Amino acid sequence: MLTDSQISSRLQTLTDPELGRSFGELGMLGGVAVGPNNAVTVTIDLPTPAYPGKNRIVDAVRSTISQSFADAGSVEVAFKSNVRGLNSGGTLGLKIKNVVAVGSGKGGVGKSTVAATLAYGLKSLGCQVGLMDADVYGPSIPHMVGAHGRPVAVKHKTSTGEEFERIEPVIANGLKVISMGYFVQPDQAVIWRGPLLHRAITQFLKDTDWGELDYLIIDLPPGTGDVSLTLSQMLGLAGAVVVCTPQQVALLDAMKAISMFRQVKIPILGLVENMTGEIFGRGGAKNKAEELGIPFLGELPIDAGIRIRGDDGHIANLFSEDNPSRGPLLGICERTAIQIARQLLETPKMPSLEII
Ligand SMILES: Nc1ncnc2c1ncn2[C@@H]1O[C@H](COP(=O)(O)OP(=O)(O)O)[C@@H](O)[C@H]1O
Numbered sequence: 001m002l003t004d005s006q007i008s009s010r011l012q013t014l015t016d017p018e019l020g021r022s023f024g025e026l027g028m029l030g031g032v033a034v035g036p037n038n039a040v041t042v043t044i045d046l047p048t049p050a051y052p053g054k055n056r057i058v059d060a061v062r063s064t065i066s067q068s069f070a071d072a073g074s075v076e077v078a079f080k081s082n083v084r085g086l087n088s089g090g091t092l093g094l095k096i097k098n099v100v101a102v103g104s105g106k107g108g109v110g111k112s113t114v115a116a117t118l119a120y121g122l123k124s125l126g127c128q129v130g131l132m133d134a135d136v137y138g139p140s141i142p143h144m145v146g147a148h149g150r151p152v153a154v155k156h157k158t159s160t161g162e163e164f165e166r167i168e169p170v171i172a173n174g175l176k177v178i179s180m181g182y183f184v185q186p187d188q189a190v191i192w193r194g195p196l197l198h199r200a201i202t203q204f205l206k207d208t209d210w211g212e213l214d215y216l217i218i219d220l221p222p223g224t225g226d227v228s229l230t231l232s233q234m235l236g237l238a239g240a241v242v243v244c245t246p247q248q249v250a251l252l253d254a255m256k257a258i259s260m261f262r263q264v265k266i267p268i269l270g271l272v273e274n275m276t277g278e279i280f281g282r283g284g285a286k287n288k289a290e291e292l293g294i295p296f297l298g299e300l301p302i303d304a305g306i307r308i309r310g311d312d313g314h315i316a317n318l319f320s321e322d323n324p325s326r327g328p329l330l331g332i333c334e335r336t337a338i339q340i341a342r343q344l345l346e347t348p349k350m351p352s353l354e355i356i
């Protein structure tokens, strides 16, 4: 008679195809149950619902069981997930597991598009997500997600009766969104001086009622390191996604963004090539990523459907409607999420932050 623990000890030694360590080491084996006719049910506890290619786990579990236990019956693999993260918001009293910055060397490369689609894509894969538009120079997220309302401040009381205010994020297609654009007039030119910008970003992040999030995606202003520096001083970021287009000149800009993130000690999660296609070419970012030894998170072809949905405020529909960009976008979301999980294993624990 086959027992749960026999199978369990065998599966603990299996290597996770993405993270390269054993299920035992990763704590990914959620449970094993042997039923009538030696039917086996295995539960795998994923580090993110956005795990790419779960089928590889199913195949590995099935073949291992059938090879190791000749009398095993059918094998079912069920998935649960528990997003791992640096408790990024912990120092600020926020319950945010991973803060992800999206940056670029220059404007117009699709940084906001990638930030918004990362947020909606991860949400569609089952993660709890928020989106913060910190692009003080061109806050375009409200328009892209079609949420033009104004966030309201709500009074709360501490257990000792002290009153404090939290900003309620705007909900756009179920996503919690906050933008610098909500606090400045659309035609008002804002010149942010260092300390003022620092204060605005800090408040903005800290005073928003985010609730519990697996991922908070932040759309950074292009180029400059001011906001990144503020963020990196404030919390431990999971890392930065750098967006660029395939042309050489945009790649040079991407290099600047990468060195900026390195200077402010924000880990680079990887490079996204946007607007791949006949007009701008293809593959430049992939080669550059390889050369620099940073992950390549995927390419997003140039597609009028992206522009139209972004312009109309329906960018969320890229995930609810059948369209050619959905697959590439989900791939970018998955590779970003798994890179965060991978990095958590590699980076030594940061002082004052705990792994949750
Ligand atoms: N892959 C793409 N295909 C077609 N249009 C795109 C793509 N990515 C972005 N765009 C469009 O390009 C413009 C600039 O993108 P945006 O995300 O606002 O750039 P940034 O935030 O870097 O300034 C927008 O009109 C957007 O809809």
Ligand SMILES: [Mg+2]
Residues within 6 Å of the ligand: 111, 112, 113, 135, 138, 140
């Ligand atoms: Mg933008």
